[in-house]
Amino acid sequence: MTTAELWRRGQEGWPRRFPVAQFPNPPLLLAFAGWGLAEVTEGTAHDAGRVVFTVGLVVWAGEEALGGVNWFRRMLGAGALVWIAVRAVA
Numbered sequence: 001m002t003t004a005e006l007w008r009r010g011q012e013g014w015p016r017r018f019p020v021a022q023f024p025n026p027p028l029l030l031a032f033a034g035w036g037l038a039e040v041t042e043g044t045a046h047d048a049g050r051v052v053f054t055v056g057l058v059v060w061a062g063e064e065a066l067g068g069v070n071w072f073r074r075m076l077g078a079g080a081l082v083w084i085a086v087r088a089v090a
Contacts, residue, residue, distance in 0.1 A: 019069050027063065031056030058084055 013019025024032065034052025041049060057080065064077025 013069065018072070020072055025060065027056045027059035031060060054084065
């Protein structure tokens, strides 16, 4: 099985009839990378990692909220956007 086939299969989600979980898409992978960077660095690199994490998470949550494959995924995206907004205000 090729990497492209694995990626496509992971994007279908589980379970197939009502996907709740799926392999992370590019914005979420970017958010994870930013989080990892922020965890292992300090100073400017830490701040940059936090920004990358937040931007990636906002993009992922917006995509889920507006175009999620089912009501659960749309609510998950909307909930993440609310969480991000609350954290930004605090």
